[in-house]
Amino acid sequence: MTSIFEISPRCQELRKKLIDFVENDCLPAEEIYENQVGTGDKRWTTTPPIMEELKAKAKSLGLWNLFLSKSYPEGPGLTNLEYATLCEICGRCPRVAPEALNCSAPDTGNMEVFAKYGTPEQKQKYLVPLMNGEIRSAFAMTEIAVSSSDATNIETSIERVGDHYIINGHKWWISGAGDPRCKVYLVMGKSDPNNESKYRQQSLVIVPSDTPGLEVVRPMTVFGYDDAPEGHCEVKFTNVKVPVSNIVAGEGRGFEIIQGRLGPGRIHHCMRAIGMAERTLDTMIARVTDPSRRTFGRVLARHGTVAADVAKIRIEINAARLMVLAAADKIDKSNAKGAMRDIAMAKVMVPQTLQRALDLAIQAHGAAGLSQDFPLARFYAGARTLRIADGPDEVHMQQLARFELMRGEEIREKNKAIETRRNQIIDNGSKL
Structure with missing residues (x-):
């Protein structure tokens, strides 16, 4: 974790608990979860029993409803920045961990809508059972x-x-x-x-x-x-x-509501994507350093192109993480509307970073990377989806360009001031 952002001792303790829960409970439950979903029509009538067990344990550990920021009395009191660091850990196990913590989309966004805009009656009827994990x-x-x-x-x-x-x-x-x-x-x-x-x-x-x-x-x-x-x-x-x-x-407030709903939600998706990217890199490293995986007499990692790919992924993940944390921090300080530029940058960069990491990891695995034996193919589907979901890349690029181009007049005025000052220095015989 980077230290340039302020993370409370409480959040640091939650991180330790969550890392242990994801590594020792959620990841081992992935295959069990998939097997319990059922086949045929039962896929849409069956709730995997393992999920209820995980939810019960998450509640007992205090890892429940972590997403709702401290501006809401119903939430656990974390900032968006703090939750972002926890969301990354969930992203290592995206099919299981977020739901186990009652922190999965679309429920998180819907709960925030009810918390922010709902009447007391609406909150009692829908927000309470959603936060209890009783309904979706x-x-x-x-x-x-x-x-x-x-x-x-x-x-x-x-x-x-x-x-x-x-x-x-x-x-x-x-x-x-x-x-x-x-x-x-x-x-x-x-x-x-x-x-x-x-x-x-x-x-x-x-x-x-x-x-x-x-x-x-x-x-x-x-x-x-x-x-x-x-x-x-x-x-x-x-x-x-x-x-x-x-x-x-x-009436007439729908657009306003969804703009507020989507901002934090996009950051949740992005930070989970960082967690997926970290697991992708781990999966790739385990593969290319396996002594039994050799091509042309050498372990895969000894090939220069493979080693360079590992380094490239590490650089891009670290850069993407800082961008997401900066956006989450900006939401805390300026709300979602004030953080639109930062959110747009993260929403474009992070899924593309994950997609590139997955592409290289799949290539390093060969045909196995396309199979159900590794998480890479499913992750790739999710990464590609994120470049469309919650607004396609092009929309966010257009929005970001608009923010930047609005600075044109300000930049020209600064350049004029610099030119004026330069001429003054010249006229004075280069004396400052």
Whole structure:
């Protein structure tokens, strides 16, 4: 860990506990978890029993709901920066560890929405059981017919009729929708499509999963992985009716809410990706230094290109980690909106770094790197997904460029001042 960021003694103690829990409980449980998911239709009706055992142990160790920052009374009192250092450890075991700590997406983002914007009634009904790990949730924004990286394109309609909202729309890639424990959706749609501000047209509404008209059409696959039992599903809302009290924060605040939700969530994804990258490098080092793995009479690590790849991965991981920690620190000091530039940089750099590390590690493993015997292929699917999820690289690059180019006039003025001062020095006979 770097020492340039302030980490409390409490967080350092949590790190020790979490490292032990992930290494000695979660990682050994990975294969057991996958075997318990089930086959066929049972993949969407089965909750692996090993997960409940891990959750119980995590609670007993005080490793529960670590994600909710200290600005919320419901949270454990950590900063985003401190949680980022813990999130990296979870990333070494991304299928098991985050859920075992009740710190997995999309629940983390949804809990933060309820904590920040929910009414007392909404918190009691949904936030409490989510924080207790009794239910799971889904966030429904991405749509099948429009480019949803721009949330203003969303077409799902939220129409008020009397004391109810009627929702109609077609979504997909709705993570968590396949889980039998999913009891609530947060649904993004347009309640005021004619509003002169395109950022005030959207609203966010709460939809219980058993509401008539809500149909989970099918699970989607990511490079062949279905990520059961949570899944990433295609979902239709056909005349779904919910009471007006299910609005979150009020009509027209949907865009505002998701911007606040996505900022910290992107950093969570990025830091887990650092953990995945660290495990990727460990896996590669174990392979290339194995005395039984030889090509042309030499252990793989003795080949210059392989050794250079290891060094390259180490440099890039360390650089990416510092970028994520800086973004998390900025969120703590300036909130998510004030940290948009730092978040954008991390969101672009980290998945690409992980993807490059995985590509080199897979190459070093040969055909084995593509198989289920190592975590690399699944990690690669996740890394490539991150370059699209929560906004594609291009959106963040465009946003970052806009921030930088806004400095153009300021830079020109500074250059003029330097030129003026240089001319003054020359006129004075080079006397400062």
